[in-house]
Amino acid sequence: MSVFLQQVVNGISLGSTYAVFAMGCTLIFGVLNIVNMAQGAFFMGGAYFGLEAARLGLPAPLALLVALVGGGVLGVLAELVIFRTLRVRGGHRWMGLVASLALARMMVGIAQEIFGTQVQRYPASTLLDTAWDIDGVRIQLLQIVILVVSIVLMALLALTLQRSSTGRAIRTVAYSEDVARIVGVPVGRTILTTFFLAGGLAGAAGMLLGNLFNVVSPFMGEQMLVKGLTVIILGGLGNVPGAVAGGFLLGLVEVFSVAYVSSSFRDAIGFGLIFLILLVKPTGLFSRFEERRA
Amino acid sequence: MTDGELKVWQIAKHFQGIVAVDSVSFCAKAGHVTGLIGPNGSGKTTTMNMITGLYPIDAGRIMLDDENLTGVEPHRIAALGVARTFQNIRLLADQTVLANVMLGTHRSHRKGLPSVFARLPGVAAEERAAQARCRTLLEELRIDRLADSAAGDLSYGDRRRVEIARALASQPRLLLLDEPAAGMNHAEKGRLGDLILQIRQSGITVLLIEHDIDLVSKVCDHIVVLNFGREIAEGTPAEIRQSPAVIEAYLGREDA
Structure with a gap:
C-alpha cells in the first residue's frame, strides 16, 4: 500500500510539471494553431535561467520568476523572428515547423556551448533537502511546493483566459483574426502576448522539473516537447483544463509503470496507453475546442 | 467628433494586377443610411474592407469626421468607432x-x-x-x-x-453592414429593415451593402452604385431607379 501511495505522490508532482508545460503547448498549438517545435527549448532555457538565478543566490521564488520571464522572452523572440516574419511573407506553416525546429537545435547547441553537456544540479537548499516520512511514504517539501506553484500557475492562466480582456482577445483571435480585428483586438500584440504566456509556462515548468529530478541538461527539452504534444492531444487540442488533466495522467502513468513494470518500459507503457486512448477517442479525452475549430 | 460622417476620396485597390476598386469617392452623411450597391464583383466588399482597414489601401484617402483612417490598423479603426458585420456570418458557434x-x-x-x-x-x-x-x-x-x-x-x-x-455593442459612430439580408425570407427582411431604421434613429451612421432593392429603397437616404470597381451613379433611391447607367449595369445594354 505504501508503495502505491508513494507512486501517487510522485506521479502527482511529476504530472503537475507536465501540466504546466502542456498548458503553454496548448496555447500555441491548439489556440493559435501554430506549430512551434521550440517549445521544448524554452523549457530547457527556463531550467538554465532558474539554475543561474539560484546560483547567484536569488531565493527560489525569484529564481522561478527569472525562469518564467526568461522563457516568456524566448517565446516572444521566436514569434518576432520566426513566426511573424513567415506570416508576413506568406510562408506555409510547415516552414514555421522547420524554422522552429532549427531554433530548438540552435538553442540546444548554444546551451551546450555555454553550460557544457554535463548534467548540472541546483545548489543545495532546505527546499531540496526537507522531507517527511509518513507511514512509509516519503514526501519532499519540494514536491508540495511544486504542486502548489503549478496550481497557482494554472489558476492564473485560467483567470487570464476567462476574465481578462487579454484572455477574451486570445480567444477571439483563435476563432477568427478578422473578427478580432473588427472588434478592436490588436491581433499582432495578442499573438505576442500568447507567446509570452506559453514561453513563460514552458520556462517555469523547466525550472520545476529541473528541481524535481535535480537535473538540468541541454537535452531535457526534446523529450519534453514530445510529452507536451502527447498531453495536449490527449486532453483535446486547445483545451486548457484538458491539458492539465492530461499532464497529471501522463505523470501518474509514467511513475506507476516504472514502479510496477520496469523503468525501461516507462515510455512504451505511457505512450502505449495514450495510443490506446486515442484509438478509442480520437478527439482526445476532453475535446470541445476541436469541433469549434473545424 | 461623435457625428460619424464617412468621406472616401478616390480609393483604389488592386489584387496582383486585377483592379478591384478603381478610384471610388463618396460620402456617408452623419446619421443617414447610405446604400452601396452594384452587381457581384463590383468592389463593394473590397471598399468595406478598406474602410475597416482589413485591406491596406493602394491609393486615396478615408476620413471619419476629422480623423484619418487611411493606413490605420484595423483595431485602431474599430477603436475610433467603426463596426461592421460580415457577408458570411462569423460567430463563435x-x-x-x-x-x-x-x-x-x-x-x-x-x-x-x-x-x-x-x-x-x-x-x-x-x-x-x-x-x-x-x-x-x-x-x-x-x-x-x-x-x-x-x-x-x-x-x-x-x-x-x-x-x-x-457590432452595436462597441457603441460605434459608423456601422457597416455587408449584405445583411442575404439568405433571409421576406418577413425577416422586413424586420431587418425596421432594425436598420431603428439604428438610424439612434444617430449611428450606416453604410449598407445590399442586393435586395426593396430593402435598399426602404431604408436608404442616399445610394452609391459601383460597377467594375468604379462609381457609376449616386443619388436618392428614386433617382437611382431611373438612372440609365444603373439599369444598364444590372440588366445589360438593350442592343448588346
Whole structure:
C-alpha cells in the first residue's frame, strides 16, 4: 500500500510539471494553431535561467520568476523572428515547423556551448533537502511546493483566459483574426502576448522539473516537447483544463509503470496507453475546442 | 467628433494586377443610411474592407469626421468607432449569444493583464456592467430570449441579428453592414429593415451593402452604385431607379 501511495505522490508532482508545460503547448498549438517545435527549448532555457538565478543566490521564488520571464522572452523572440516574419511573407506553416525546429537545435547547441553537456544540479537548499516520512511514504517539501506553484500557475492562466480582456482577445483571435480585428483586438500584440504566456509556462515548468529530478541538461527539452504534444492531444487540442488533466495522467502513468513494470518500459507503457486512448477517442479525452475549430 | 460622417476620396485597390476598386469617392452623411450597391464583383466588399482597414489601401484617402483612417490598423479603426458585420456570418458557434455580443465590448474594456491581477473586484464589476449593456442591447433587438443559447443553434435571421448586436455593442459612430439580408425570407427582411431604421434613429451612421432593392429603397437616404470597381451613379433611391447607367449595369445594354 505504501508503495502505491508513494507512486501517487510522485506521479502527482511529476504530472503537475507536465501540466504546466502542456498548458503553454496548448496555447500555441491548439489556440493559435501554430506549430512551434521550440517549445521544448524554452523549457530547457527556463531550467538554465532558474539554475543561474539560484546560483547567484536569488531565493527560489525569484529564481522561478527569472525562469518564467526568461522563457516568456524566448517565446516572444521566436514569434518576432520566426513566426511573424513567415506570416508576413506568406510562408506555409510547415516552414514555421522547420524554422522552429532549427531554433530548438540552435538553442540546444548554444546551451551546450555555454553550460557544457554535463548534467548540472541546483545548489543545495532546505527546499531540496526537507522531507517527511509518513507511514512509509516519503514526501519532499519540494514536491508540495511544486504542486502548489503549478496550481497557482494554472489558476492564473485560467483567470487570464476567462476574465481578462487579454484572455477574451486570445480567444477571439483563435476563432477568427478578422473578427478580432473588427472588434478592436490588436491581433499582432495578442499573438505576442500568447507567446509570452506559453514561453513563460514552458520556462517555469523547466525550472520545476529541473528541481524535481535535480537535473538540468541541454537535452531535457526534446523529450519534453514530445510529452507536451502527447498531453495536449490527449486532453483535446486547445483545451486548457484538458491539458492539465492530461499532464497529471501522463505523470501518474509514467511513475506507476516504472514502479510496477520496469523503468525501461516507462515510455512504451505511457505512450502505449495514450495510443490506446486515442484509438478509442480520437478527439482526445476532453475535446470541445476541436469541433469549434473545424 | 461623435457625428460619424464617412468621406472616401478616390480609393483604389488592386489584387496582383486585377483592379478591384478603381478610384471610388463618396460620402456617408452623419446619421443617414447610405446604400452601396452594384452587381457581384463590383468592389463593394473590397471598399468595406478598406474602410475597416482589413485591406491596406493602394491609393486615396478615408476620413471619419476629422480623423484619418487611411493606413490605420484595423483595431485602431474599430477603436475610433467603426463596426461592421460580415457577408458570411462569423460567430463563435459553440458560445452563447451573450458571449458573442460581449466580444463587441472589447475596445471599451480597459482591463488588461496587469490590472486583472492588481484589482479583481474592479474587473468583475466592469464585466457585469458590460453584460448588462449587452443584455439591454439584445432586448432592443428582440433577441434577449436567445441570450443563453449557443449561437450555432440559431436561425439564419437571428444569427444576423446577433452579428449586428456584436457590432452595436462597441457603441460605434459608423456601422457597416455587408449584405445583411442575404439568405433571409421576406418577413425577416422586413424586420431587418425596421432594425436598420431603428439604428438610424439612434444617430449611428450606416453604410449598407445590399442586393435586395426593396430593402435598399426602404431604408436608404442616399445610394452609391459601383460597377467594375468604379462609381457609376449616386443619388436618392428614386433617382437611382431611373438612372440609365444603373439599369444598364444590372440588366445589360438593350442592343448588346
